[in-house]
Amino acid sequence: MTPGEVETVYEALALNLDAVGATRRELFLAKLALLLSYDLGDADRVCLRIEEAARNIDH
Amino acid sequence: MRPAGRAETDSLYFDYPHFDAPKERSHLDAPAPVAIVGAGPVGMTAALALARDGIASVIFDAKSTFNDGSRAICVARQSYYILERLGAVAPFLEKSLGWTTGRSFYRGQQILEFRMPDSPREKYRPMYNIEQQYIEQYLWDAIEREPLIEARWQSEVTAIDDLADAVRLTVRDPNGSYDISADWVLAADGARSTLRKMRGLKLKGENYEGRYVIADVQMDHDYPTIRRALFDPDCRRGGTVLVHKQPDNIWRIDYQLREGENETDAIAEENVRTSVAAVLADLGFTGDWELEWWSVYSANTLALDDYRDGRTFFIGDSAHIVPIFGVRGLNNGLADAQNIAWKLARVIKGQAAEVLLDSYTPERRGATLDVFANASKSARFMTPPTPGWQLMRNAALNLSLTHPFAGELANPRQMTPYTYADSPIVLPDDPGFDGGPVPGAPLPEARVGDGYLSDCLGPGFTLITFDPGLAETVADSDLATVVLQPGSEVAEVLAAGLGSAYLVRPDGHVASRWTRPSSALVCEALNRSLGKDRK
Numbered sequence: 267m268t269p270g271e272v273e274t275v276y277e278a279l280a281l282n283l284d285a286v287g288a289t290r291r292e293l294f295l296a297k298l299a300l301l302l303s304y305d306l307g308d309a310d311r312v313c314l315r316i317e318e319a320a321r322n323i324d325h
Numbered sequence: 326m327r328p329a330g331r332a333e334t335d336s337l338y339f340d341y342p343h344f345d346a347p348k349e350r351s352h353l354d355a356p357a358p359v360a361i362v363g364a365g366p367v368g369m370t371a372a373l374a375l376a377r378d379g380i381a382s383v384i385f386d387a388k389s390t391f392n393d394g395s396r397a398i399c400v401a402r403q404s405y406y407i408l409e410r411l412g413a414v415a416p417f418l419e420k421s422l423g424w425t426t427g428r429s430f431y432r433g434q435q436i437l438e439f440r441m442p443d444s445p446r447e448k449y450r451p452m453y454n455i456e457q458q459y460i461e462q463y464l465w466d467a468i469e470r471e472p473l474i475e476a477r478w479q480s481e482v483t484a485i486d487d488l489a490d491a492v493r494l495t496v497r498d499p500n501g502s503y504d505i506s507a508d509w510v511l512a513a514d515g516a517r518s519t520l521r522k523m524r525g526l527k528l529k530g531e532n533y534e535g536r537y538v539i540a541d542v543q544m545d546h547d548y549p550t551i552r553r554a555l556f557d558p559d560c561r562r563g564g565t566v567l568v569h570k571q572p573d574n575i576w577r578i579d580y581q582l583r584e585g586e587n588e589t590d591a592i593a594e595e596n597v598r599t600s601v602a603a604v605l606a607d608l609g610f611t612g613d614w615e616l617e618w619w620s621v622y623s624a625n626t627l628a629l630d631d632y633r634d635g636r637t638f639f640i641g642d643s644a645h646i647v648p649i650f651g652v653r654g655l656n657n658g659l660a661d662a663q664n665i666a667w668k669l670a671r672v673i674k675g676q677a678a679e680v681l682l683d684s685y686t687p688e689r690r691g692a693t694l695d696v697f698a699n700a701s702k703s704a705r706f707m708t709p710p711t712p713g714w715q716l717m718r719n720a721a722l723n724l725s726l727t728h729p730f731a732g733e734l735a736n737p738r739q740m741t742p743y744t745y746a747d748s749p750i751v752l753p754d755d756p757g758f759d760g761g762p763v764p765g766a767p768l769p770e771a772r773v774g775d776g777y778l779s780d781c782l783g784p785g786f787t788l789i790t791f792d793p794g795l796a797e798t799v800a801d802s803d804l805a806t807v808v809l810q811p812g813s814e815v816a817e818v819l820a821a822g823l824g825s826a827y828l829v830r831p832d833g834h835v836a837s838r839w840t841r842p843s844s845a846l847v848c849e850a851l852n853r854s855l856g857k858d859r860k
Binding site: 292293296297299300301304 | 716717719720721723724728730731
């Protein structure tokens with residue numbers, strides 16, 4: 267993924283997080299996580315990424 | 326509970342019998358080989374299984390009739406084999422509704438259809454629905470035909486004391502009180518077991534938050550016998566509803582109570598009626614219906630650390646309470662009864678060493694823990710315990726509307742027969758096999774001639790071989806031998822080559838198997854299965 271492609275995803279996420287509204291953000295992200303995990307087809311890798319995402323969360 | 330104006334046993338479709346306390350008193354204190362406390366389905370199954378092996382028992386129940394309400398309604402394939410071996414399966418087959426399919430819905434849209442394993446080589450369907458009253462009635466009918474079983478109704482056990490080589494029970498009925506000693510006691514007195522309390526034992530485990538009302542209604546509803554699970558339906562936003570068909574036009578509706586919903590209010594008749602009406606509206610049913618019975622439960626995973634306490638064995642709900650989503654409460658109880666019965670019978674007859682009885686807990690508690698693991702998964706989906714589980718459940722359901730893979734998370738994964746892997750009486754596997762049931766697993770079914778493999782099994786142990794030579798060299802009064810055709814369906818299911826053999830226990834589980842058996846190996850395995858190698 268090029269920096270430009272990452273930015274495209276970044277923007278789409280930001281726009282949709284606002285569009286779904288405060289009460290639906292969590293649900294939206296959880297759905298997206300399941301969907302991307304399924305596409306990736308690698309449970310170990312997803313679990314590793316889950317761990318990584320939880321790091322520094324209070325920083 | 327039943328609608329106002331109807332007694333506890335005033336059913337729309339079932340006539341409860343009335344049983345008197347024993348009138349003839351002279352023999353009441355005569356010692357019994359086995360005393361069974363509780364004449365529910367589990368206690369009656371234990372009595373019948375013992376009788377089948379020639380052991381007499383006395384069975385006590387504090388009530389004057391069967392359990393009220395239909396309670397457990399799903400009887401699994403494995404349980405039909407138990408009933409078959411008791412000689413009691415015929416009325417069950419005639420009355421019950423077999424099923425294989427379940428459907429899950431999210432906000433009214435179907436997100437999953439699952440089928441439990443079934444095929445033409447199976448003798449029984451994966452699951453049957455039948456009201457518990459009929460289960461008890463049909464077992465009772467078999468008990469009435471059995472001279473080795475004496476049932477004493479309205480007979481409450483008020484004390485239990487260990488003697489040197491027996492147990493003394495104090496029994497009270499409306500005509501008096503007496504002591505009776507028994508060599509062995511089976512506690513089949515249910516979730517609120519008084520025997521468990523009297524022995525000072527406690528169930529341990531977890532309580533889940535979810536509470537459900539279960540209601541039976543009678544209605545002329547045109548839908549096949551398919552389990553329906555409604556997630557987040559209009560009639561109960563945020564909750565889950567289960568719908569099962571039973572015989573006699575009875576439908577089981579389970580609906581989850583909301584967090585903070587007052588239980589006393591929820592089970593008030595008018596509120597049950599309102600809630601049920603809302604579910605029926607969601608199902609598209611517009612006809613008349615009658616309320617039969619209702620109750621409330623919460624999902625628990627609780628078990629005793631040891632199912633044996635000296636000469637007392639706990640069987641069924643007295644030993645373990647499981648969430649109903651796995652439909653293993655009754656089914657595991659029946660398997661407990663069968664497991665302890667064949668072992669106890671052989672110990673009493675001197676065919677097995679007493680140490681055999683110590684295999685009861687690891688085998689049956691192991692099965693309970695397996696149910697806990699599966700049922701906990703189901704329970705977490707049906708009634709998510711924390712915000713994290715709640716969010717992921719909702720995400721999976723919401724995603725399943727467009728992506729079926731997410732709907733698979735709603736599969737209740739019922740019906741996985743348990744393998745006694747950690748049993749002291751199950752032998753290690755022969756590494757020469759490539760497939761087939763491992764030692765400890767239930768023997769799978771296959772067609773043999775016009776019948777089935779299970780029809781070929783003897784009353785005790787069975788040696789399945791494909792070599793007539795081996796069959797001739799093995800002889801034991803408790804062992805039947807079956808010689809089957811190499812290359813047949815059975816051989817395929819058992820992954821059996823020309824010389825392979827299986828030793829099958831009286832409960833239909835594989836004790837041992839060999840690719841190159843000998844009469845010495847078979848005798849050794851038989852001894853191990855009877856605890857005789859550890860005398």
